Amino acid sequence: MAFSILPGLFLPLVMLAVAAFIPLFIKSKKSKTNPLLPVEWPLVGMLPGIVASLRSHVAAAGDNWYDILTSALVASGHTLKVRGPLASSMNFFVTCDPVNIRHMYTSNFANYPKGEGFAEIFDIVEGSFLTADGENWRWHRDIGRQALARPELLAYLACCWRDKVEEGLLPLLSHAAGTGAMINMEDLFGRLVFDLTTTLVFGVDPCCLSAGMPPMPAALPAFDAIMEVAFVRHTMPASVWKALRWLKVGPERKLAEAQRLIHGFVLDMIKKNMVQERGTAAPVDLLSFFTANYSDLCVDHQTGEPSKVLHATLIAYMIAGRDTVGTTLPWLLYNLAKNPHVVAGIRRELAPIAAARARRQQDDDALMVFEAQETKALVYLHAAMFESMRLYPPILYERKSVLADDVLPSGHQVRARDVILISLYAMGRVESVWGKDHREYRPERWLSVDGCSLLHVPSHKFLVFNSGPRMCLGKEMSIAQVKTIVAAVVWNYDIELVEGHVVQPKLSASMQMKNGLMMAVKRRGM
Template identity: 30%
Template sequence: MVEQLLLALFLFFLPLLLFLHRGSNKKKNSPFSTKTLPKSYPLIGSYLEIKANFHRSVQWLSDIVQISPAATFTLHRLFGQRQVITGNPAVVQHILKNRFSVYQKGHLFRQNLADFLGDGIFNVDGNNWKFQRQVASHEFNTKSLRKFVENVVDTELSHRLVPILAAAASQNQVLDFQDILQRFAFDNICKIAFGFHPEYLKPSLEQSKFALAFEEATEISTKRFRKPLSIIWKIQKKLNIGSEKQLRVAVSEVREFAKNIVKEKNQELQEKASLESADMLSRFLSSGHSDEDFVTDIVISFILAGKDTTSAALTWFFWLLSKNPRVEKEVLKEIREKSEAPVYDEVKDMVYTHAALSESMRLYPPVPMDTKEAVDDDVLPDGTVVKKGMRVTYHVYAMGRLENLWGPDWAEFRPERWLDRVATTDSDEGNWRWNFVPRDSFSYPVFQAGPRICLGKEMAFLQMKRVVAGILRRFRVVPAVEEGVEPEFISFLTAKMKGGFPVRLEERADQE
């Protein structure tokens, strides 16, 4: 009944929406380009400004958070829909921890991503989420992390990534470094989580049907959130037209790939006598939940987490290093100081590099915004009233740009803001050493916070530090763009550098 009413309203106001769409398509010289709070009108809310800033929604919402009292504002959408956008750490703690049971993924999030993520861990609440998190947590103990760094990451780095970079350096070839890092991360997550090696990172760098389909499914699923009304994409899906037809084809390809992984693992388990050294997929299949579709959903979710987040973080990190030679020099100094240590100990003790990666993700978080839906009425710590069914979005990208959290130099890439000098008696280290000082997860929710805080946080840092050490020890990463050209930060489910990250690799001289 509700959807029929929305459809009638949509059809009634369709001419107005088309007019607004046409009138707000001019991205340059937009009347809404300055930092002002959006105006709201009857029925259409702030649709004019939402549409005008569609191409830069992350940055636009960030600007609004920065000028809003208490870093929180309420965005008015079509037909009375309201959404709270916040960068206030107290509000983040409220929704992610204190009132965790009230703020869930919610109906809108689940329905928009159901075709792609199904009932995977990132698209569910309650007991389903708890079960998946409990089983997955076994993959992140110290023994598993050491195995991941020494047996998976280091092997892939030495045997696949470095040879490809060396060949490109010798030929002065331009590579899309974002693509290279995504391939590397994809192979790693499949190997450690599923015991399967897709061999996506190889010298030919040929595209796979699965990878292209995964990118398309991610992008189209995300764009469902940007439709003025969900009834629009639902009609397209019902008629199997436009982007929804493309999504159906892409999801079919993704699910076929993931199902084949599940089938092969099932076959392997049937032939196996015990579960010693079991991977995460083996644990799920041996837990009593062996429904193929359900386990396929789990596989897709973990591919998304492992492939796109670390590669996004590393892409922006290498770009920032190229613009900040002082920081690159300090990172390289640390890498060389630790080079004699065993691989796991080396990356575990890379304090300055850890700080530099944290600083990079402050400015360019892999997941720039995350949204929860209220399942009951509530009042936020700043007094904002939230009604049942309203969405509350905490804006991670904006929080990294708040002066009250990071100081007047927040725009600087300065790893030292994460470090303290600690006196030491070790003569080899001088009179002091760096000590990493983390920020609380509600001021820096790059890895979420509260009960849903990212299980793979430590694994991600270890992988990234090993990659940074392996690459920078031998190569300089030089952006292959014109001087002064800034890459564009865009986001679907995770962040990306629009158009990729073209680079040249230069071999370092021994004396550098």
Template identity: 30%
Template sequence: MLSIASLRDKIAFSVINVGVGGLVVASVIVLLVRSRNNPTTNEPTTSDLRKIHRPDMTLPLLENTIDIIRAARDGDMHDRTVEICSQFNGEPILFRSIGMPDEIVVSTPEAFEDVLKTQFRNFPKGSFMCENLKDLLGDGIFAADGEQWVHQRKTASNLFTMRALRDSMTATIQRHAIVLFNILQRASDSGETLDLFRLLNRFTFEAFAEIGFGVRMGCLDSDEEHPFQKAFDHAQRALLLRFIRPGWFWKTQRWLGLGVEGELKKDIEVINATVLGIVEKALARRSPNSCGGANEGQDIVSLFLDSTGSSPNAENQQSDPMYLRDIVVNFLIAGRDTTAQTLSWFFLNLTKNPHVETAIRSEIMEKFHETGVEGTDATNATMQDVSQLVTLEAALKETLRLHPPVPMVPKYVVEDTTLADGTFIKAKSLIVLATYAMARMQQVWGPAAAEFKPERWIDSTTGKLVAVSPYKFASFNAGPRLCLGMNLAMLEMKLVVVGLLSRFHIEVQDPEKVTYEVSLTLPVKGSLDVKISRATSPTEPAFA
């Protein structure tokens, strides 16, 4: 009789030798059976319904499998989506891939509102997405549905409205920003090139570890990258592949510990070791025997535990490290990734559009002179100070529009339904909100949709910010799942930018070569090399 170990070795050898060809042949058989049993999947059932579009590269049997795999391999998935969505003016498009649920891609504000608000209950995360993300996100708020999501959402909503959290966050960001400024000052003095994306990831990891959990990681000014950072980024890229590969394939890889799934397992071990260590320290601070007492901390984990103290499951939650682990990981992916990535794209956009940098710096100097903040480095900027910087907020929102933190958002279809435009959507499909593509749709944002134009956010008559529907500008999601930390994220980015631009000019090297990494979020691919120099006084006014 074969042992379990030898059986696994034999299966591993077979899987490797079968290769892609075997995968395709086996899956084609599945597809043929499915097409015979479901000949009208996602097709209109009456003449009154809008016929759904199919990409030009749709093939017999293989459908869109090859094109999807190629786009992921070549790293231009989001730009190919833009091309296809533009071809059909943003109307729903059906993609089919072997071994995967049907995917309907939408890229109009009307469709976003339908999915995120009007028919919200019919479009949850769903078992497909939750299963794909569970190894990293666990049962956290970004991978939860139903009562579990409602409970976490309600608790988190209370936290993000606490003034204590905002004040603590401002002080923490300013303290770590000084370390960041010193690193850039040394680079300016020496003339060395810095990887700004890597540095900003360290900064946000350091800041959010303290804001979230009251722990100082000590990685910002370190010569060595924290193992967690690398593992966290690798894990997100690996999980994306689960959305384009048949479930049986990646689950077999995971069981055998092969390929991407084998590496993912190691990454998750590193992540868990780091995060559970953070949780242990947070719980130790709350111990009655600790010097500070149980209720002294103003970090998110402490506030979260305080706020759940009266809930029915409070005792179990507060003693369950994995429950707290999921909170930590979900908070980090929201805080660290959104901020570091957005700021990286922001400084890339400034390099490509130097007049915008001049306008923002002019606004900073003028506003801080009015408010009496001493010096020109704006180190002491407050929430009130940065909230008045209209040009800066417009430029940050324009960056978020063109470079949304989550470029594609899949939702599960619970029941057969029809969208507001008359498109029939079959149950058990996925509907994908193409946020990155919608930002580049001319019928949504005008002829200059793909261009970086912060002035589109400013009323030319009043000089005030223009209100835009969250279903048109969906970078922070919309509807019941609107990002709770949106205002705090904007606050952090403003504080950092004000400090940086009042001190430095940051020039990205070879800006036209910078592109994105295909991942769950929208990170810069590779490094973002920059040269740092001392900022000079602005000579141009803000936008006219």
């Protein structure tokens, strides 16, 4: 049986070999129509040039592949066609044009589903709300809306955020400040958000962020691997990565191990959820909600084990919570460290709250922790967060398939089964939307003239929380979580980037940092 697969592997492996070796000999060959695009070669299309530019990103510190793509999009009028190898799945449009995005996400939403290709690439969450389309997606979304809108859940999470910041994050920062140790804030925030997201989904705190910084659980980097390999799958024909998966080599071997670890983690958390002691109040975590209200979703009736749909759904919620807040926090702190005047503005906004709190507490030297309700109305902090997400969006791209032939508002004709990639990174750098200072970090662009309220920016121009019918259900929850955490950090500590440390995006589907975020922390003198 295995030998019958070999003829089907021959062409993909030849294409992979060609794509791997041609970039060694062509490094600067560019398209004649757009010099920022790689040249289109016979048989293999633009794939060699794409691979060459990705190799450059990996090898050279400070060389940002996403900026190269952004420049190519700008030079092409914000939409371009990428052609891959002959008869491959790599012929797609890339766009950052807001009018195209409004068309796909709102005006003609039904014609632009996620598609089967997206579900294959993110196969670990296939069947969940992240990959579903049509009626299946509407069913998942209705369940998600019910689960996330419960007041008791929001109150529970606000307490979790506060306790984790007070008992986990701030003591670790104080220790680093006292010893003068450099600290990787991306790792610290990654642990914090992993704990908080696991608590939301399973009602169990894995205690990754605690005194002594315990060894990182294997599931945490495994989630990073999911996003890294998803990016790799987008850069090669589907037949190639499927061949690598079959052979269990390269990034697919790494992905298989990551998936094994994550499924084991989910099973472990389900067991802990079932046996943990309950208080007088009913549990409000997502798993408990699903098992109480949608038992058919949760159990495979043939085996009696947790169903594949339940696994995919729980992992999807872990990704949705962890990869958004977990990437937003370090990039926001990075931007704040580079812009001390913004930190001063946030502190001025926090000062009245801190003063009122100080009058009620006896210890003048105590660390200040803010409640979610206290930070809700802070517009400058909100603007600082959105401005960071504009420049460094948590998820770097969205993918849409085309059901029926259509013409985009930009004038580009798309055919049924075409694939469209939306670059959120490039969207934040469109001069016609954000102005000539679009590359600058300036929270004021989000504020009214008097600075007292946030300006409305349509979601088709600022896509970090999605747009149209698929708008993120956890948007307000994520905003509140980030504001609560950042308020405590910037009020209690001065933060500085370690000199010489290079901060650069990793090649991933989410905005991970390639080298982490090394910072020096000092206790702030009040």
